[in-house]
Amino acid sequence: xxxxxxxxxxxxxxxxxxxxxxxxxxxxxxxxxxxxxxxxxxxxxxxxxxxxxxxxxxxxxxxxxxxxxxxxxxxxxxxxxxxxxxxxxxxxxxxxxxxxxxxxxxxxxxxxxxxxxxxxxxxxxxxxxxxxxxxxxxxxxxxxxxxxxxxxxxxxxxxxxxxxxxxxxxxxxxxxxxxxxxxxxxxxxxxxxxxxxxxxxxxxxxxxxxxxxxxxxxxxxxxxxxxxxxxxxxxxxxxxxxxxxxxxxxxxxxxxxxxxxxxxxxxxxxxxxxxxxxxxxxxxxxxxxxxxxxxxxxxxxxxxxxxxxxxxxxxxxxxxxxxxxxxxxxxxxxxxxxxxxxxxxxxxxxxxxxxxxxxxxxxxxxx
Ligand SMILES: N[C@@H](CCC(=O)N[C@@H](CS)C(=O)NCC(=O)O)C(=O)O
Ligand SMILES: [Fe+2]
Numbered sequence: 100x101x102x103x104x105x106x107x108x109x110x111x112x113x114x115x116x117x118x119x120x121x122x123x124x125x126x127x128x129x130x131x132x133x134x135x136x137x138x139x140x141x142x143x144x145x146x147x148x149x150x151x152x153x154x155x156x157x158x159x160x161x162x163x164x165x166x167x168x169x170x171x172x173x174x175x176x177x178x179x180x181x182x183x184x185x186x187x188x189x190x191x192x193x194x195x196x197x198x199x200x201x202x203x204x205x206x207x208x209x210x211x212x213x214x215x216x217x218x219x220x221x222x223x224x225x226x227x228x229x230x231x232x233x234x235x236x237x238x239x240x241x242x243x244x245x246x247x248x249x250x251x252x253x254x255x256x257x258x259x260x261x262x263x264x265x266x267x268x269x270x271x272x273x274x275x276x277x278x279x280x281x282x283x284x285x286x287x288x289x290x291x292x293x294x295x296x297x298x299x300x301x302x303x304x305x306x307x308x309x310x311x312x313x314x315x316x317x318x319x320x321x322x323x324x325x326x327x328x329x330x331x332x333x334x335x336x337x338x339x340x341x342x343x344x345x346x347x348x349x350x351x352x353x354x355x356x357x358x359x360x361x362x363x364x365x366x367x368x369x370x371x372x373x374x375x376x377x378x379x380x381x382x383x384x385x386x387x388x389x390x391x392x393x394x395x396x397x398x399x400x401x402x403x404x405x406x407x408x409x410x411x412x413x414x415x416x417x418x419x420x421x422x423x424x425x426x427x428x429x430x431x432x433x434x435x436x437x438x439x440x441x442x443x444x445x446x447x448x449x450x451x452x453x454x455x456x457x458x459x460x461x462x463x464x465x466x
Contacts, residue, residue, distance in 0.1 A: 119211020130164035155239025160321035193226030222260020223248030406439030
């Protein structure tokens with residue numbers, strides 16, 4: 100077995116390489132775009148065949164190298180018959196486009212004779228997962244050494260993170276080694292037992308205390324967030340030329356988006372006066388919309404969103420509310436609409452999932 104913990108100094112994030120000894124198949128976890136050359140050299144020098152690039156979540160501070168590495172390897176020597184291509188994989192709850200495989204809790208990733216179990220650990224982002232391999236758990240930005248990821252963007256939730264850590268990660272054997280997605284102090288590895296005892300945010304803390312700690316943080320946004328999130332959501336760096344020109348402008352618009360909680364929006368949405376000067380667009384796929392949606396929402400899937408057509412229909416003075424499943428796609432849609440000249444665009448934080456969790460009514464397809 101080959102195992103490497105690799106560091107990207109610019110983002111202070113870790114990438115992990117695991118390879119099986121029997122057939123030399125490998126996986127990379129949380130690769131970083133600035134380190135593609137390093138990772139490709141490591142694979143080549145160790146005679147490894149990459150099977151998967153796994154992302155623990157949609158990163159906010161760096162661009163994933165998943166798609167670029169896949170592209171680089173596809174351009175290399177022809178694969179021997181029977182050797183599978185690299186697959187990019189991320190949780191389906193990230194709502195990121197362009198991956199080959201969308202993961203859910205309990206899924207298993209196979210390479211050589213090794214296996215990795217996917218554990219959904221939402222909270223830092225709604226789509227964050229951890230990967231359990233042998234006695235190693237790769238926790239991304241959910242559980243960090245002595246701390247945890249922030250919960251103030253990307254549909255993060257302190258409550259969800261508390262449950263993910265205390266009810267899922269902390270129920271693993273105390274000997275399991277914790278390999279985090281980042282560390283700013285050079286710490287490389289911890290264990291479940293150590294984190295249960297010493298983690299400053301979680302050890303001995305109630306949910307209420309943890310939420311109060313997370314609410315008090317107010318950290319500045321990651322320096323690269325407005326580049327990283329839109330790019331990671333839309334296909335790493337493999338953006339089609341038509342879209343790549345748009346990303347920086349969308350990213351700028353993402354910087355000052357307005358958001359509204361599901362409860363507040365549901366209250367305001369009752370008002371007929373508000374509805375006359377407002378439109379609620381649901382940017383999920385028609386299939387998702389058909390299953391359940393907020394009453395009065397109009398289905399306008401993100402990949403068909405034409406801001407100019409919407410403006411011609413409703414006028415630039417209309418307030419546009421955007422909703423999706425978790426609050427990720429709605430931010431992208433809102434940024435595009437802002438960029439196109441709508442004066443007031445608001446995305447509904449947490450999307451239809453948060454709406455349902457809050458016990459608010461949804462229009463459902465009849466069984
Ligand atoms: N200074 C960093 C901050 C990055 C940041 O906020 N990272 C998020 C994860 S995407 C986090 O939760 N960091 C944990 C921490 O700061 O303790 C940057 O600008 O990139
Ligand atoms: Fe993160």
